Amino acid sequence: xxxxxxxxxxxxxxxxxxxxxxxxxxxxxxxxxxxxxxxxxxxxxxxxxxxxxxxxxxxxxxxxxxxxxxxxxxxxxxxxxxxxxxxxxxxxxxxxxxxxxxxxxxxxxxxxxxxxxxxxxxxxxxxxxxxxxxxxxxxxxxxxxxxxxxxxxxxxxxxxxxxxxxxxxxxxxxxxxxxxxxxxxxxxxxxxxxxxxxxxxxxxxxxxxxxxxxxxxxxxxxxxxxxxxxxxxxxxxxxxxxxxxxxxxxxxxxxxxxxxxxxxxxxxxxxxxxxxxxxxxxxxxxxxxxxxxxxxxxxxxxxxxxxxxxxxxxxxxxxxxxxxxxxxxxxxxxxxxxxxxxxxxxxxxxxxxxxxxxxxxxxxxxxxxxxxxxxxxxxxxxxxxxxxxxxxxxxxxxxxxxxxxxxxxxxxxxxxxxxxxxxxxxxxxxxxxxxxxxxxxxxxxxxxxxxxxxxxxxxxxxxxxxxxxxxxxxxxxxxxxxxxxxxxxxxxxxxxxxxxxxxxxxxxxxxxxxxxxxxxxxxxxxxxxxxxxxxxxxxxxxxxxxxxxxxxxxxxxxxxxxxxxxxxxxxxxxxxxxxxxxxxxxxxxxxxxxxxxxxxxxxxxxxxxxxxxxxxxxxxxxxxxxxxxxxxxxxxxxxxxxxxxxxxxxxxxxxxxxxxxxxxxxxxxxxxxxxxxxxxxxxxxxxxxxxxx
Ligand code: NOJ
Ligand code: CA
Numbered sequence: 001x002x003x004x005x006x007x008x009x010x011x012x013x014x015x016x017x018x019x020x021x022x023x024x025x026x027x028x029x030x031x032x033x034x035x036x037x038x039x040x041x042x043x044x045x046x047x048x049x050x051x052x053x054x055x056x057x058x059x060x061x062x063x064x065x066x067x068x069x070x071x072x073x074x075x076x077x078x079x080x081x082x083x084x085x086x087x088x089x090x091x092x093x094x095x096x097x098x099x100x101x102x103x104x105x106x107x108x109x110x111x112x113x114x115x116x117x118x119x120x121x122x123x124x125x126x127x128x129x130x131x132x133x134x135x136x137x138x139x140x141x142x143x144x145x146x147x148x149x150x151x152x153x154x155x156x157x158x159x160x161x162x163x164x165x166x167x168x169x170x171x172x173x174x175x176x177x178x179x180x181x182x183x184x185x186x187x188x189x190x191x192x193x194x195x196x197x198x199x200x201x202x203x204x205x206x207x208x209x210x211x212x213x214x215x216x217x218x219x220x221x222x223x224x225x226x227x228x229x230x231x232x233x234x235x236x237x238x239x240x241x242x243x244x245x246x247x248x249x250x251x252x253x254x255x256x257x258x259x260x261x262x263x264x265x266x267x268x269x270x271x272x273x274x275x276x277x278x279x280x281x282x283x284x285x286x287x288x289x290x291x292x293x294x295x296x297x298x299x300x301x302x303x304x305x306x307x308x309x310x311x312x313x314x315x316x317x318x319x320x321x322x323x324x325x326x327x328x329x330x331x332x333x334x335x336x337x338x339x340x341x342x343x344x345x346x347x348x349x350x351x352x353x354x355x356x357x358x359x360x361x362x363x364x365x366x367x368x369x370x371x372x373x374x375x376x377x378x379x380x381x382x383x384x385x386x387x388x389x390x391x392x393x394x395x396x397x398x399x400x401x402x403x404x405x406x407x408x409x410x411x412x413x414x415x416x417x418x419x420x421x422x423x424x425x426x427x428x429x430x431x432x433x434x435x436x437x438x439x440x441x442x443x444x445x446x447x448x449x450x451x452x453x454x455x456x457x458x459x460x461x462x463x464x465x466x467x468x469x470x471x472x473x474x475x476x477x478x479x480x481x482x483x484x485x486x487x488x489x490x491x492x493x494x495x496x497x498x499x500x501x502x503x504x505x506x507x508x509x510x511x512x513x514x515x516x517x518x519x520x521x522x523x524x525x526x527x528x529x530x531x532x533x534x535x536x537x538x539x540x541x542x543x544x545x546x547x548x549x550x551x552x553x554x555x556x557x558x559x560x561x562x563x564x565x566x567x568x569x570x571x572x573x574x575x576x577x578x579x580x581x582x583x584x585x586x587x588x589x590x591x592x593x594x595x596x597x598x599x600x601x602x603x604x605x606x607x608x609x610x611x612x613x614x615x616x617x618x619x620x621x622x623x624x625x626x627x628x629x630x631x632x633x634x635x636x637x638x639x640x641x642x643x644x645x646x647x648x649x650x651x652x653x654x655x656x657x658x659x660x661x662x663x664x665x666x667x668x669x670x671x672x673x674x675x676x677x678x679x680x681x682x683x684x685x686x687x688x689x690x691x692x693x
Pocket of ligand 2: 178
């Protein structure tokens with residue numbers, strides 16, 4: 001039992017009779033440095049409640065925890081404590097690849113065993129882990145007579161907030177995360193107004209005024225909170241229902257139209273962790289390792305068969321309409337000849353891999369087909385694409401292929417073919433696949449983020465691992481740090497990617513998109529955003545559309561956005577002979593360490609990362625529609641070393657809309673006592689590579 005805090009007692013009393021336990025009934029646990037403190041108690045009615053304080057200020061006020069089941073009474077009141085266990089844990093573990101090599105996992109844990117005093121005497125435990133960068137809580141249901149097969153209709157985990165915070169949110173859609181972030185007060189969250197959003201694809205479903213996670217907030221005192229979940233395993237994804245009057249959040253699990261429950265499990269089982277990252281600086285949210293730390297250690301052992309890599313691919317040309325996935329309309333992109341052209345380009349530019357979309361039969365029946373079962377075949381190429389020859393040619397040039405499996409959201413078809421498809425990949429020495437789940441899920445009534453699909457996505461990761469295949473899923477379930485346990489879950493989409501810029505003017509991502517994503521979606525894990533568009537106005541293919549950033553902003557994304565597969569997304573002809581392409585050639589994809597130097601959610605972010613192996617430093621900063629001047633101290637550079645900084649910045653007249661390709665390359669002699677004054681244009685950015693002299 002840790003120290004007892006006066007502020008908390010006052011707060012508890014304010015909540016009235018139902019929850020005014022005397023101080024000796026409060027159980028507390030604090031983080032290793034003492035900055036975060038959780039208080040747990042049972043109300044007089046025997047209901048479980050908790051609070052969270054940060055630096056002696058309450059950030060989550062008294063919040064209750066309960067479960068509703070099919071065929072059983074609600075598990076809420078009449079609980080008594082049957083046990084209480086505390087422990088401290090401190091370890092260091094190594095990421096096989098990642099934002100940093102070494103991760104410290106240091107927390108204090110409190111496990112409270114609860115039992116219903118009467119009736120069914122059902123039991124469960126609440127486990128709290130308190131870190132310096134936030135907290136996690138999960139439920140464990142042990143094996144017991146009156147709870148065997150459990151059908152959860154609702155999990156009611158509350159987060160009762162202390163004010164009308166600024167919130168960066170996307171709607172709690174059960175099918176898709178590909179929204180622009182909204183910045184509003186908590187009281188103004190109106191997710192259901194996004195129903196039938198004209199800018200989205202064919203599938204979206206927002207039943208409640210709920211938000212998806214990670215959802216990030218800033219309090220009046222300047223504390224940052226981000227709510228998410230960790231280790232989403234055999235459970236439904238969690239959205240957070242917003243009570244705009246009480247200013248609170250409550251878990252709302254994604255359901256299915258095929259069942260009258262949302263989760264089915266057999267005891268014993270644990271739920272995912274419900275997480276709150278807590279920071280005094282926006283950048284600390286990005287540096288936080290809470291989500292990966294709340295996952296189990298690597299189960300796969302040696303995963304050196306996968307190597308972090310940059311890649312190019314037959315991809316953007318489809319989104320530009322230059323070529324197509326399907327062979328039907330005479331401009332098929334995935335031909336042997338075209339693939340070889342990309343391989344040549346990759347080989348000439350130190351790019352390790354080539355993605356080829358549209359290589360396999362079935363694309364004629366892709367979008368718009370109701371019955372998509374059995375349409376795609378993941379082993380049979382179109383006749384103008386010689387898979388073996390492309391692989392052979394790549395090997396000759398030292399370039400690997402990245403496989404593509406668009407499932408068209410027909411996961412049963414995909415599951416039937418997983419073994420053959422992954423074993424074909426293994427036999428060809430292909431170690432990564434980009435998967436896709438465009439469309440409404442078949443079977444009808446399932447949603448992308450429900451338990452049924454969570455299990456499907458996991459199956460792909462587990463099966464993939466058996467065949468040494470790494471997965472980069474598009475239209476995925478959210479990242480919840482599973483990459484710690486299954487490092488072959490290398491990256492994913494799960495946000496509004498670059499492709500939206502090619503689709504239409506209204507769909508384009510505005511300049512503040514990525515300065516928001518860095519503090520929201522990126523807290524969940526690696527992002528396959530596909531940066532690096534140089535032909536910003538998309539000429540001559542889609543001249544009425546454009547990317548809404550400067551070219552320097554596109555370069556900076558290679559440092560700002562983390563992914564162990566990082567695409568150079570534009571066409572080879574946009575890069576050939578372009579001096580700024582040197583940065584993409586040079587920049588790392590796998591990091592020894594990461595420092596978030598500065599930033600504000602939705603405004604700008606500045607990150608330095610040191611490459612593993614070479615120990616070279618790279619820097620990237622991006623801004624929203626506001627031009628910005630930043631002074632960056634280079635104290636992260638190694639002691640007693642002199643460097644040449646090659647600075648790719650916006651030109652003097654640069655502007656995301658009026659003059660996006662205006663950029664300049666300058667150099668400076670620097671060391672770790674230097675600082676740099678940087679100017680970012682509206683929608684602009686800066687990218688720097690540091691070379692030791
Ligand atoms: C959606 C993915 O996000 C995109 O990258 C891909 O090209 C298409 N699906 C086709 O699979
Ligand atoms: Ca997508």
